[in-house]
Amino acid sequence: MSNDTLQLRRIAIDTYHENVAYLHRECGLYRAEGFQALSKIQVNVNGSKVLAVLNVVDDTAIVQPNELGLSEQAFAQLNATEGSLVTVDHAEPSTSMDAVRRKINGERLDQEDFTSITNDIVAARYSKMEMAAFLVATGQNNLDRDEMLYLTRAMLQSGDRMDWHEALVADKHCIGGIPGNRTSMLVVPIVAAHGMLIPKTSSRAITSPAGTADTMEMLAEVNLTPAQLHNIVRQERGCLAWGGTAKLAPVDDMLISVERPLGIDSQGQMVASILSKKLAAGSTHLIIDIPVGPTAKVRQMRQALALRKLFEFVADRLNIHLEVMITDGRQPVGRGIGPMLEARDVMQVLQNDPDAPADLRQKSLHLAGRIIEFDPDVRGGQGYAIARDILESGRALAKMNALIQAQGARSIDFHPSALCQEITADSEGVVIAIDNFQMAKIARLAGAPMMKKAGVDLLKKLGNSVKKGDVLYRIYAEFPADFKFAQQLAAHNNGYGIGNEEQMLTSPITF
Known part of the structure; x- marks a missing residue:
């Protein structure tokens, strides 16, 4: 082996959307080239190359001085066999970071800037620190509507784009922030049962206790290959899948991996993220749900x-028919907060269970009805009645069962985590407020969405009468540490306001 080559070693560490390389501190090449920890390097083998962030190792059990280690993601991208001889170079500095620095200083970026940034992110030229700088810069200084258009277009062009060869491909998306709002899992089977094409690809939770993909994963496989996705949609007229495996606007998934731990969800990034993913998935008609x-x-x-104007501005210029529904966001939708509890609510609605959450049912029917009215054969105002008939007749449940089987059914167990704490009312009165943010935070501290059976189960909603000592909700957790954190937060602020009916904020939203 020559002095400028190293043996490739696969390091079984999942670094989640970041390529990481490992060199031993005593490696001759490391010393000769003056590499530094956290610098970016380029790894080459047989014409293939991968960019990675360098970690320096002192333990020979991880890598020997004559080896280069690559994390799971980087190893898969390099597409080489373990033991191959590789060369290592300094990575060329990312020129698009100049644009990020200009944005940090409050300057306005153009289309070329955003395209350059997204191309570099997809090519793994950005570390997570640099992606965080971009997210903070665009969140802190905001994006004007043209910049949102540029970013959306750049994100759309970063990956593949599906073409269903149909004039009408429907979808819906909620901007988030409302726990338990699992309407997509009801809208998709209703609309697909009507015969319209609705290939629903969803992200996992960013700052919430569950995303659609996290919840659907309780019932069926959501990590589908593009070929599987196409076959299922052609067969069933819909799907409920995670979008990450389809390489649709992949820069979005990379940015989400940084947004999640930072708790960032800025307006400009949100508009670009949603519309780029929907356009990449081949959608032609889209409903956006904005809870207030x-x-x-x-x-x-x-x-x-x-916000509706911003969505309409970008959508109009990217040729997608978009309608916004402004909905009631005063409280969580349904009862469950967390993947398993939300999946239970969905199945209760589909099964026409009399105990099913009425608010989840109603909201889903209104959203599905609006999408069905995209059908040129349906008159305006008829969509809700058609959606309700599909649900009440059992056709929506049959379609959901067909989707579950097509995607790969999982054994369903709706028993929540064993650790349980009941949170009770400390006074008598009426529930006049429920803090969405606090309830989501309690559910996340309890372990959701990573622990699928963890979360919060609501027993009281707005307008319900309570007596002192009545149970407002239950916290479920898998592990004692999570349980303790969630209990402490609920003890500090249980997220509920109890008062008299006159104090309850009425919704400005009516369907």
């Missing part, structure tokens, strides 16, 4: 109307 409430992402109607 005192503890929702959007607190006031004027903010909702401004």
